[in-house]
Amino acid sequence: MSPRYNKILVFLLTLIFLGSWELLSRKGVLPTFFFSSPLRILKSAQWLFEHGLWNDIRVSLIEFVLGMSLAVTVGVLLGWGLGWYITLGAVVEPFITVMNAAPRVALLPLLILWLGIGIESKIAAVFLGAFFPIVFTVMKGVRTMENSLLELARSFGANDLQLFTTIAIPSTVPYIMAGLQIAVGRGLVGVVIGELLAAQAGIGYMMARASASFQTDKMFVGLILLAGFGYFLTEVIKMIEKKFESWRV
Amino acid sequence: MRLSGENLSALEDINYKVDSGKFVCVIGPSGCGKSTLLKVLAGLQNPSAGRVLLDGEPLQKSDRNKAMVFQSASLLPWRTVLRNVTYGLEIQGFSVRDAEKIADGFIDLVGLSGFEKSYPRELSGGMQQRVNLARALVTNPKLLLMDEPFANLDPQLRNFMQAEVERIWEQTRQTTLFITHLIDEAIFLADEIVVLTARPGRIKKIVAVDLPRPRKVEIRKAPEFHALQDMLSELMDDEFQKTIYQQSQRKNQ
Incomplete structure (x- = not known):
């Protein structure tokens, strides 16, 4: 089957799904109180955009972008360091493993206690989600560096700094992209849970308020926004990842 | 020894x-x-x-x-043919521009003119070995x-x-x-x-x-x-x- 044909099929299926959802809710089979309906969600989205949803999106985006930037910067640098200095890596790795395995969501109440209900606690939540997969993959990338390339550099008399900049850094790029792929999803979870728990603005905060007043339509708007954003980011990263795949040795 | x-x-x-x-x-x-x-x-x-x-x-x-031509081509996949050839010179302290000038003649010598901007993955095994050879020759080793x-x-x-x-x-x-x-x-x-x-x-x-x-x-x-x-x-x-x-x-x- 051609990809184009697949796309048409996906489109049709979506239409059928939305159509039957709308129909079933109008017939009263699906109570709108619980399940809303596509048109009600659309109307609610319109109302929300006119009443401050842009601000929620802006706040969530800022939290996400700042948290991710921090996670990528610290994660990549630390990953390089831990991969390069083998002893240091061996000492620190167990701690990272434990932190990675622990349900970091459990830390959120603490983060809110430490950093307040503003964006700082949410940035920290994104960071905690995204940081570990990046450190892990980058560290692995440096460790599994192709020996023949290191020998090549050494045969020309390269010093350690040259080995690091000309071989280690470029050969970890595909690993950074692979780590980023996982990190994006985790970071998004961090934003939403942080905002659901305690916040002053944001998509998660909007959903929490809607939930408290049984406004199902609004909750669906938030859900769709988040899903769409996550999908978009994953696709973008996949595209970049593909570009760097040939850098794998 | x-x-x-x-x-x-x-x-x-x-x-x-x-x-x-x-x-x-x-x-x-x-x-x-x-x-x-x-x-x-x-x-x-x-x-x-x-x-x-x-x-x-x-x-x-x-x-x-000294310079070495390796058994496996060991080319850097993120560099073009030209920049692979200049690699040794860059390690030895040449600026990229100078290195590229020197490399030009050697790319010619090994018969790779026209492939300067290609990436290793686009080359056959024989051509990759030519790059491997040029990369060593270009440093004019003793x-x-x-x-x-x-x-x-x-x-x-x-x-x-x-x-x-x-x-x-x-x-x-x-x-x-x-x-x-x-x-x-x-x-x-x-x-x-x-x-x-x-x-x-x-x-x-x-x-x-x-x-x-x-x-x-x-x-x-x-x-x-x-x-x-x-x-x-x-x-x-x-x-x-x-x-x-x-x-x-x-x-x-």
Whole structure:
């Protein structure tokens, strides 16, 4: 089957799904109180955009972008360091493993206690989600560096700094992209849970308020926004990842 | 010079002087330590005893007077052909611009003009080895080391690349140490062939090759070529038997 044909099929299926959802809710089979309906969600989205949803999106985006930037910067640098200095890596790795395995969501109440209900606690939540997969993959990338390339550099008399900049850094790029792929999803979870728990603005905060007043339509708007954003980011990263795949040795 | 580890000497009593401007081939049975020898010369490995002198000076790990052509092309996949060729120069402190100027002529020399902007993945195995060769030549090393660079190519292409190496060498006259396990490759390329024994590798014999240069493919049909081939085959057969014997002994231990 051609990809184009697949796309048409996906489109049709979506239409059928939305159509039957709308129909079933109008017939009263699906109570709108619980399940809303596509048109009600659309109307609610319109109302929300006119009443401050842009601000929620802006706040969530800022939290996400700042948290991710921090996670990528610290994660990549630390990953390089831990991969390069083998002893240091061996000492620190167990701690990272434990932190990675622990349900970091459990830390959120603490983060809110430490950093307040503003964006700082949410940035920290994104960071905690995204940081570990990046450190892990980058560290692995440096460790599994192709020996023949290191020998090549050494045969020309390269010093350690040259080995690091000309071989280690470029050969970890595909690993950074692979780590980023996982990190994006985790970071998004961090934003939403942080905002659901305690916040002053944001998509998660909007959903929490809607939930408290049984406004199902609004909750669906938030859900769709988040899903769409996550999908978009994953696709973008996949595209970049593909570009760097040939850098794998 | 000697090299050993875990009670197993790889090489012993290798005492040999490569004359400047000569093409020397080292042949020996597999596992005799040929590649180890080259790694020591390239400064990638330290000998457990002995030393390597280059122009009378002890060879340093960071010595920039030697360059190596690797068995696997070992190209950097994120660099173009041009930037792969300039890599050694960049390591040795040249600016990218200067390095590219120098590299230009060498890309021409190995027959890769027009492929400067290609990436390694777009090249065939033979072309990748040309990049590998140019990358070493461009640094104008006092000693050029080649580690079975055509071992992974099919026989026709290998013969062709040998002729290319001969053609290029006629122009550069770089002092070269070429490792191989193929007798005909050694005869075709070398001024002098060093035959190593089975492990631990020692120098069994040094054979001069007096075939006239420049050499063309037809030289393989010359009687002198065949005479050398027979002589070397006999030497190698002895060592091959020993290798087989050693391996069976090791298994029985």
